[in-house]
Amino acid sequence: xxxxxxxxxxxxxxxxxxxxxxxxxxxxxxxxxxxxxxxxxxxxxxxxxxxxxxxxxxxxxxxxxxxxxxxxxxxxxxxxxxxxxxxxxxxxxxxxxxxxxxxxxxxxxxxxxxxxxxxxxxxxxxxxxxxxxxxxxxxxxxxxxxxxxxxxxxxxxxxxxxxxxxxxxxxxxxxxxxxxxxxxxxxxxxxxxxxxxxxxxxxxxxxxxxxxxxxxxxxxxxxxxxxxxxxxxxxxxxxxxxxxxxxxxxxxxxxxxxxxxxxxxxxxxxxxxxxxxxxxxxxx
Numbered sequence: 552x553x554x555x556x557x558x559x560x561x562x563x564x565x566x567x568x569x570x571x572x573x574x575x576x577x578x579x580x581x582x583x584x585x586x587x588x589x590x591x592x593x594x595x596x597x598x599x600x601x602x603x604x605x606x607x608x609x610x611x612x613x614x615x616x617x618x619x620x621x622x623x624x625x626x627x628x629x630x631x632x633x634x635x636x637x638x639x640x641x642x643x644x645x646x647x648x649x650x651x652x653x654x655x656x657x658x659x660x661x662x663x664x665x666x667x668x669x670x671x672x673x674x675x676x677x678x679x680x681x682x683x684x685x686x687x688x689x690x691x692x693x694x695x696x697x698x699x700x701x702x703x704x705x706x707x708x709x710x711x712x713x714x715x716x717x718x719x720x721x722x723x724x725x726x727x728x729x730x731x732x733x734x735x736x737x738x739x740x741x742x743x744x745x746x747x748x749x750x751x752x753x754x755x756x757x758x759x760x761x762x763x764x765x766x767x768x769x770x771x772x773x774x775x776x777x778x779x780x781x782x783x784x785x786x787x788x789x790x791x792x793x794x795x796x797x798x799x800x801x802x803x804x805x806x807x808x809x810x811x812x813x814x815x816x817x818x819x820x821x822x823x824x825x826x827x828x829x830x831x832x833x834x835x
Contacts, residue, residue, distance in 0.1 A: 560658065565623050567654045570647035572597035572624035575688045576631035577644055582692050586632055592688045593628035594621070600683030604659050604676050608666050645746050649709070653739035656681035656713030657731050670718040677714030681738075682707055701754045705745035708752070713738030 575596025579589040598614045598621070605612040614620040631637045637644075659680025663673035685706075686696040697703035716734035720726040744750065 563654055564658070565619060567651035568597040568601075568620060569623045569627050570644075570651040571600075571655075571684050572627035573631060573637070573644045574648045574685065575624070576628045577638065577641070578688060578692055578694075579628075580631055580638055584692075586628075589632045590625055590628040592691060593624040593631075595691060596684040596688040597624035597627070598684065599687040600655060600659070600680040600685075603683045604662065604680045607676060607679075608663065608668075610666075646743060649739050649742035649746065652681045652706070652710055652742050653713050653735040653737070656710040656738050657717050657735040660714040660717040661726075661731065664717075664721055670722055673721075674711070674714040674718040677717065678707065678710045681710040681713070701752050703751065705750050705752060706742070709738045709742035709745065712741055 572593040576589050576593040578596075579592040582588075584592065598612075602612045602614060656677045658677075660673050660677030663676040668676065682698050686698055689696040698707040713734050716737060717726060717731060720730050720734065
């Protein structure tokens, strides 16, 4: 119905998958994954959103029928794993990722509309296509996905803008190749601005009030704050301590019913402790 021409969509899909895979491979390298782990995270990031969309639509994922869709993330993984330059240019990866986000939020929504989905489900699938791969890779890396964190730059909102714009254009009968490109461009620009200016979503006021209402930790007494103070000896020919770094340690406040803290040995010091720890002296 409103499909982009194959001549334009096919290379854009490959570029978008490659861009997503770059971010996944970068995350894997930061987490000190091996080459297999880096390739796996790149594949999940690049293809995860599209696979989820196709499974919901009930169609065979194109990554299983076209080998080039699976090879693009592998190329990105090898490039990031072995190239220090690729790891240092994070801004370029973020810009490419933003472009893929805008593209897939539009194409995912269009594909859902072509399969008879309603406006809201189609827009939801468009957002899942754009942000699903990154969320899956974060879960594999044991991190909270950025789309769920308030302290991360806006990521889901640009995808919602692109997918929602396509749904609105379809509802108004104005969805064409030009307007779909405009929606993808708007999502891309919004994501780049959010990354550049660190735009973030709101945090729950309830949580902020609870955190502000928590009593601050009681201040320790002055003796407990300075748990160790170096002893200074006058310069005299008399006996000198065995170590110039000997310390007097004052015990912290003990709760009722607890025995006072026993002396402990630290490397380079030999101390006998009752309540105040005094250094040993060597005798000539």
